[in-house]
Amino acid sequence: MSPSRPVDRITRTPVRREPARRTTPRPRPQRAPNARGDGGASxxxxxxxxxxxxxxxxxxxxxxxxxxxxxxxxxxxxxxxxxxxxxxxxxxxxxxxxxxxxxxxxxxxxxxxxxxxxxxxxxxxxxxxxxxxxxxxxxxxxxxxxxxxxxxxxxxxxxxxxxxxxxxxxxxxxxxxxxxxxxxxxxxxxxxxxxxxxxxxxxxxxxxxxxxxxxxxxxxxxxxxxxxxxxxxxxxxxxxxxxxxxxxxxxxxxxxxxxxxxxxxxxxxxxxxxxxxxxxxxxxxxxxxxxxxxxxxxxxxxxxxxxxxxxxxxxxxxxxxxxxxxxxxxxxxxxxxxxxxxxxxxxxxxxxxxxxxxxxxxxxxxxWALDVLNEFGSDAVRRHAVHGEGPAQALAVLHGTWNRWLDELFASVRQLSGGRVPLEPPGGPGWPEHRRRLAHTVRLLRAAYGDGGADTFDPRRAVRLLDATVRMTQALPRAELPQLTGQLSVAAALTAWAHPVMPEGARRLAAALGVPAGGPVTLDALAVLRPGTQVGPASAPVFGF
CATH class of the missing domain: 3.40.50.620 (HUPs)
Incomplete structure (x- = not known):
């Protein structure tokens, strides 16, 4: 005998089970980490x-x-x-x-x-x-x-x-x-x-x-x-x-x-x-x-x-x-x-x-949302939506800070390493301390993204933390190959850390680095890219228009 169909208690009629519809596709997470505390996921x-x-x-x-x-x-x-x-x-x-x-x-x-x-x-x-x-x-x-x-x-x-x-x-x-x-x-x-x-x-x-x-x-x-x-x-x-x-x-x-x-x-x-x-x-x-x-x-x-x-x-x-x-x-x-x-x-x-x-x-x-999206792009509009800054101001921050740092980074990689990820691991003056600051930042970022539930969800603070991460990394020197590798690992982390707020730019950055976008917001996202990988955006800018 086939099992009886469930009955909706509201209308007392059989419930028709239909697959959930989606309006846009989304990538599946690459893995489901189970660590917590040091930036790990739950x-x-x-x-x-x-x-x-x-x-x-x-x-x-x-x-x-x-x-x-x-x-x-x-x-x-x-x-x-x-x-x-x-x-x-x-x-x-x-x-x-x-x-x-x-x-x-x-x-x-x-x-x-x-x-x-x-x-x-x-x-x-x-x-x-x-x-x-x-x-x-x-x-x-x-x-x-x-x-x-x-x-x-x-x-x-x-x-x-x-x-x-x-x-x-x-x-x-x-x-x-x-x-x-x-x-x-x-x-x-x-x-x-x-x-x-x-x-x-x-x-x-x-x-x-x-x-x-x-x-x-x-x-x-x-x-x-x-x-x-x-x-x-x-x-x-x-x-x-x-x-x-x-x-x-x-x-x-x-x-x-x-x-x-x-x-x-x-x-x-x-x-x-x-x-x-x-x-x-x-x-x-x-x-x-x-x-x-x-x-x-x-x-x-x-x-x-x-x-x-x-x-x-x-x-x-x-x-x-x-x-x-x-x-x-x-x-x-x-x-x-x-x-x-x-x-x-x-x-x-x-x-x-x-x-x-x-x-x-x-x-x-x-x-009209469509007019603003066409003029400034989804990254700037989404920042505006959760941070409160105007879309023009959001786009100025993306161009003046995020894209400027990425342009300088990829230019240094082309000049010092032929456009490829250096063989040397991350290092150089200031890198150990910077990595410790990033470990603290990702804990704060997870809380701002809602790791603690509705009580901690604060996307405005998440944007501020992301901006601070870019500014801190931009201030590091890039004269040596280990320094380039370290900054490329931060860029790789941003394909996960920035994805909830700015998925379009995060996907373009991931394509430039040859990594998947939208991974867990963890310290593990601060990954060292495979040495010898060709990196660089197909077109600029990466974030915003």
Whole structure:
């Protein structure tokens, strides 16, 4: 008898196991070291799960969005993979977001065309920036997703977890359209800041579009008038005690913990599960056939898709989520409420840690990511994303420090050793002390890359350590062959040490040295190249353009 298929505890339907999709290939680590302390790597069997905020394909990717969650998450994923850790790095595109439909209405196109077109553009930008997801959930492209989400809503309704309630909802008479999500703007009912129906960037407290102050149609700017509308809601007040216990045990940043306190000080909100409209997954509930699954509810459901508690996937040992405060609210308010409504304790899904950013907020860089990537290259843009320096400044550092040192080094090798690795081992005045400093640096670098988990992850410090390594090495003399060999070994180490932040330049440097790129960030990466090997870049510069 064949074994029974696993059943998703969320929807009680058989789970279809499909291979994880990748958006870009990644090299496998050459080895999995098991030493620690002196710069050695650690290998653990537990899965480290890295999640990022779902992206709405309503426009091209902007630098603020790229810098916020995606590059930093990719830096951590690259380091852990090279270290031999089991990593699952996931993303999602919120294809059914109301922002997609709003963009389509402004451009006179179909929402499906807008979602597909910008999703392809975002995929290309991710790839150009070197973002190496293990899996990306795409709501409109993933086979079976719509059926899964509809089954989830139908189950919640049949279990009595959803409350049908009639109440006012903004309506635009000139557009003949119900206003919710990105279709309506107004004032946040909690803090008064400018907001839309998807949520407030300032305080992030969840609310219904009906609560917006001075609602206005986002398409024609006509003040909205409330009309009665019957919708399905998920009341959170019935889950107050388990939610409070979950939030108390969550190691949340200060801003998120303050939001929990504000929520508990009042009656917990009722979250819309369905909204009237034509874009999105239809509600499979009698009397609500003209409605679609609410975008915020679906954003939380995206996190569950394909990895229910009984889906056969290994349970994460640690989960780190990268995104803005509103995205964190979806993970800590909407998602645990959804699990509780499905009678699944939130503890089944390990509590995530959070790295908050203002990627989509009013202060985010609105420059098109593709334009900046084409002008400055992925190395400079990724440095800018995690270090905070502008892309032009990042490129100036790469040219003035990194590439200048490499140009001088390869020129010295051509002059003194015919362009080949000298026979002499590393040595010369200052080399033993420099190697001791490098051993200390790699310990600090591993911590900055997240060797200690979410608590030590600091890619900004990693960039500073890498820059210091190049400057220290550049200051060493290169008049003798042992000195050249030593500096070439540092260059070889940078093909591993710099790879999480600047994979494109690390690969070009590895090609110039004849070594594989992306190895573990360890002192062992400070390898002596095989004597007689021809070295030198095929073209300059190595890092950046």
């Amino acid at each position: 290998v653990g069997p537990a899965l480290f799960r890295i999640t990022t905020a779902p992206l709405e394909p309503a426009g091209e990717l902007r630098v603020g969005q790229l810098s916020g969650p995606y590059v930093a998450a990719d830096v951590l994923a690259r380091f852990l993979r090279a270290d031999g850790r089991h990593v699952l790095f996931t993303g999602a595109t919120a294809d059914h977001a109301t922002a997609v439909e709003a963009r389509a209405l402004r451009r006179g196109r179909s929402a499906a065309e807008v979602a597909a077109g910008f999703r392809a553009a975002v995929d290309a930008d991710w790839q150009r920036a070197g973002i190496t997801f293990d899996r990306v959930v795409r709501a409109r492209r993933d086979r079976g997703y719509g059926r899964w989400l509809g089954t989830l809503v139908a189950r919640l309704h049949s279990d009595g977890m959803l409350t049908p309630r009639e109440g006012p909802l903004p309506y635009c008479a000139p557009c003949a359209r119900w206003l919710h999500g990105a279709h309506v703007t107004g004032g946040c009912p909690h803090c008064g800041a400018a907001a839309d129906g998807t949520g407030c960037h300032a305080c992030a407290r969840p609310y219904d579009a009906a609560e917006l102050a001075r609602p206005v149609c986002a398409l024609c700017s006509t003040p909205a008038a409330p009309r009665p509308c019957r919708r399905l809601l998920l009341p959170l007040e019935g889950f107050r005690d388990p939610l409070a216990a979950y939030w108390a045990a969550l190691d949340a940043p200060e801003r998120l913990a303050g939001l929990f306190a504000a929520l508990l000080a009042d009656r917990l909100p009722e979250l819309p599960v369905g909204q009237p409209g034509e874009w999105g997954v239809p509600l499979p509930v009698a009397g609500h056939e003209d409605q679609r699954v609410d975008g915020r509810f679906e954003a939380a459901a995206l996190e569950l898709y394909g990895r229910g508690p009984d889906s056969g996937r290994p349970a994460p040992g640690e989960t780190l989520h990268f995104g803005g405060l509103r995205d964190a609210v979806d993970h800590t308010v909407v998602l645990p409420a959804l699990l509780l409504a499905c009678r699944v304790p939130p503890e089944v899904h390990p509590r995530p840690r959070f790295r908050l950013s203002a990627a989509n907020g009013p202060g985010a860089d609105r420059t």
